Amino acid sequence: MDKVNIRQVLVSVTEHWSQTIIGEANGQVFKVAKGIGETKWHKHDDQDELFILYKGHLTIQLRDRNIELYEDDMFIVPKGVEHCPKAEHEVEFLIVGLNVTSNAHGGKPNL
Amino acid sequence: MDKVNIRQVLVSVTEHWSQTIIGEANGQVFKVAKGIGETKWHKHDDQDELFILYKGHLTIQLRDRNIELYEDDMFIVPKGVEHCPKAEHEVEFLIVGLNVTSNAHGGKPNL
Numbered sequence: 368m369d370k371v372n373i374r375q376v377l378v379s380v381t382e383h384w385s386q387t388i389i390g391e392a393n394g395q396v397f398k399v400a401k402g403i404g405e406t407k408w409h410k411h412d413d414q415d416e417l418f419i420l421y422k423g424h425l426t427i428q429l430r431d432r433n434i435e436l437y438e439d440d441m442f443i444v445p446k447g448v449e450h451c452p453k454a455e456h457e458v459e460f461l462i463v464g465l466n467v468t469s470n471a472h473g474g475k476p477n478l
Numbered sequence: 479m480d481k482v483n484i485r486q487v488l489v490s491v492t493e494h495w496s497q498t499i500i501g502e503a504n505g506q507v508f509k510v511a512k513g514i515g516e517t518k519w520h521k522h523d524d525q526d527e528l529f530i531l532y533k534g535h536l537t538i539q540l541r542d543r544n545i546e547l548y549e550d551d552m553f554i555v556p557k558g559v560e561h562c563p564k565a566e567h568e569v570e571f572l573i574v575g576l577n578v579t580s581n582a583h584g585g586k587p588n589l
Contacts, residue, residue, distance in 0.1 A: 370545055370553040373530065392526035392554045393576060395506055415503035419484065421550075434481055439532075442481040443503045463574075465504060 373399060377421060377459045384476060386462060386469040398462045400469065405453035409474030414465040416444045423458035427451075436460075484510060488532060488570045495587060497573060497580040509573045511580065516564035520585030525576040527555045534569035538562075547571075 371389045377399050380387055384406055386398035402425065418427065420436045427434040427442055428451040434442050444450045451474065462468075469475050482500045488510050491498055495517055497509035513536070529538065531547045538545040538553060539562040545553050555561045562585065573579075580586050 368554055368556075370547060370551045372548075373550045373552055375550075390528065390552060390554050392528045392574065393506060395504060395574075397528070397552070417501065417503045417508070436481060437483075439484045439486075440481045441484055441501060441508070443479055443501050445479075463503065463506075 373461060374421065374459075377401065380459075383457075384469055386467050388467065394465065395463055396466055398464075398467065399460070400462060401457055401459050402452060402454050403457045404476065405451055406474035406476055408449055408451045409472070410447055410449045411444075411464070411468060411473070412447050414468075415446050416450075416468065417463040418442050418444070418452075419461040419463075421459040421461060423454060423456055425458045425460060426453045428453055484572060485532065485570075488512065491570075494568075495580055495585075497578050499578065505576065506574055507577055509575075509578065509580075510571070511573060512568055512570050513563060513565050514568045515587065516562055517585035517587055519560055519562045520583070521558055521560045522555075522575070522579060522584070523558050525579075526557050527561075527579065528574040529553050529555070529563075530572040530574075532570040532572060534565060534567055536569045536571060537564045539564055 390397040501508040
């Protein structure tokens with residue numbers, strides 16, 4: 368494979384809460400996405416989901432607390448844990464998991 | 479777990495080519511490290527190794543070409559592929575794989 372510049376790929380992303388695959392290693396899929404507003408509450412029973420923020424302020428709402436992520440913050444939502452990402456302004460992030468989760472089951476909102 | 483700020487953790491890293499674990503998800507270990515100079519030529523028969531640059535310019539020497547990485551560049555060294563990272567000035571990076579590889583088998587130089 369060739370190298371990929373994460374911020375350059377993010378420039379080309381136009382749809383919110385839609386993941387673009389940038390690489391795969393050891394069965395993990397590395398994806399980038401933009402978001403604004405919030406997804407639906409959801410959980411992944413098959414995988415942990417790891418976020419790294421590249422731009423903006425993303426709140427990962429959990430049932431018992433909120434995680435406030437800013438640039439270069441990393442957070443792992445463990446498998447089976449309900450969550451709902453929310454952003455007042457557009458955010459850009461890297462997301463790592465077993466497959467693409469930006470679908471109805473993965474909480475993608477009706478845009 | 480709590481959130482982790484990748485750049486803040488990197489500030490506390492003092493030894494070159496020594497990985498600090500910052501998280502684990504789906505059996506993958508997320509680590510940060512600093513480097514300067516070069517490691518020894520090595521390969522990992524059990525795992526792909528993914529790099530994301532946070533600071534500086536890192537050359538991943540492969541046997542048939544060099545990969546030049548700058549900030550926010552991502553590159554995956556496939557399992558079994560010989561490589562030798564090299565940096566003229568200090569670099570900071572995230573590295574993802576199955577375990578800590580900053581040891582003699584993983585090419586760590588004699589400092």
